[in-house]
Amino acid sequence: MGTIIKRKRKDGSAAWLAQIAVRRAGKTVWRENRTFELRSTAAAWIEKREKDLAKPGALENLPIGETRRREVTLGDAIDKYVEDSAKAIGRTKAQVLKSIKEFDIANKLCAQIDSADIVAFAQEKLKTGVSPQTVANYLSHLSAVFTVAGPAWNYPLDERAMRNAMIVAKKLGLTQKSRHRDRRPTLDELDQLMAHFLDRSIRRPSSVPMHRVIAFAIFSTRRQEEITRITWADLDKDGKRVLVRDMKNPGEKIGNDVWCDLPDPALAIIEAMPKHASQIFPYSTDAISAAFTRATQLLGIENLRFHDLRHEGVSRLFEIGYNVPHAAAVSGHRSWTSLKRYTHLRQTGDKFADWTWNAEVTTRDPRQRMRRPSRPGSATRIRIKPVRRSG
CATH class of the missing domain: 3.30.160 (Double Stranded RNA Binding Domain)
Structure with a gap:
């Protein structure tokens, strides 16, 4: 129609x-x-x-040839890119490409698109209230379509126009590199989250055991999607390592499977998990993300994201004395340059060494339950007490 x-x-x-x-x-x-x-x-x-x-x-x-290609719009090229991509396109990239089709540039014929049109799109996107970093991500994903369209389908998309537009957008301040976040959760914030999620797990046993997921994210330094993909078959318990599948990296994500070291606390959490599915943490990323966001809002914890737990975990490695190669073996960073910002941390020692939640997340005993202390001013520490069985 x-x-x-x-x-x-x-x-x-x-x-x-x-x-x-x-x-x-x-x-x-x-x-x-x-x-x-x-x-x-x-x-x-x-x-x-x-x-x-x-x-x-x-x-x-x-007719096949120039006449037919001349009728193709950028929206058509985006659809073709999505349909013909042999490798799975990430959720974020798919959402970005879908969003681009809502702008006027998507209705423009490929042969007519020049760098000025792409810059105009960047300006229009910036007016929607997003950050220059987000605009940069949009152009980056769109550039993939420009790169493939000509060689693969003979679509008249000018790759040079895209490169020139990205240079101009950067010069005009329409795009910027993503800033490094340095937000780390405090022990008090973590205690609040852990108590909240343990209480939820007791009341709703079928819910995601977020207290275990949070602790594992910190000690393993794994990203949210990586956690949900790990299977029992990927675990090398004797070697204290795990195969992280499709690890994120700038060049290639799908098929980038990397063996990463597992620190002892992370391995202990895995050993406490029940084997009900092929995945060690058989939960969806949407469920984890939604639960974490709702909890931070409910508890009044501001500006804390799930990904900040990875930053906390990598920082911890350096604080307990790991060098760059050793930390990279855990985090999976391919470039050691990106880890240099963690090497100048002032704090030393393991602040999680006496963390009372360690016992809860590493035990299979269902009788072990957390109790909030009644002593005023002790909210940053939770005592572990066994729950006695009646009879």
């Missing part, structure tokens, strides 16, 4: 973009676009073209 979109030209006049898409077996097999001065003319063209394309053999006899 055809669609008509009203577009505003640079001179202020209006034009009508008519689009036709033919799908077979859930995939788009043909797209066509034309711009008209009048909406009625655009509607008439759609009606005629749809009748022509519905005739037997019409699609098979469509």
Whole structure:
């Protein structure tokens, strides 16, 4: 079914973009676009073209070559990129590409897109209230489409235009590199979270044991998605290491499987987990993220993200005396340069050495339960008491 979109030209006049898409077996097999001065003319063209394309053999006899490529929009190229990508596209990248299709640039023909159009898109995106760092991420994901479109499908997307636009966007301040976060949870904040989630786990045994997930994220330095992908088969208990699948890195994520060392506290948490599924932590990232966000809001803990637990974990490694290669073997950092910012920490020693939650997250005994202390001013420490069985 055809669609008509009203577009505003640079001179202020209006034009009508008519689009036709033919799908077979859930995939788009043909797209066509034309711009008209009048909406009625655009509607008439759609009606005629749809009748022509519905005739037997019409699609098979469509011209292949420059005429057909000239009709392709950036939105078509994005769809083609998503459909033809042999490797899975990450959730964030898929959401970004989908979002780009809501902007005017997606309706523009590939052959007509230049660096000025891409810069205009960056400016328009910045006006929606996002940060320059987010705009940089959008352009980065879009550049992947520009890189592939020409060599793979002969679509007339100018890769040089994208490179020039990214340079201009940076010079104009439309994009910026992501800032390093230095937010670390305090022991008091962690105690509040752990008590909250243990209480929830007692009341709702089927809920995600977030107190264990949080502790494992700190001691293992693993990212949220990495935690949910680890299977029992990936564990090398004797070698005190684990195979982290599809580890994030700037070049290649899918298939980037890396063996990482497991510090003793992280391994102890794994050994306390029940083997109910192939995954050690058989929970969805959405469930973990939602639970963590709701808890911080409920407890009044500001500006704390789940990923900050990884930062806490890596910082801890250096505080207890790890050198860069040893810390990288745990965190999985490919470049030691990114770890240098952790080497100048002032604090030394392991602040988790006497953390009373260690016993709770490393024991399988269901009778072990946390109790809040009644002594005033002792909220940063929780005493462990066994729950006696009646009878």
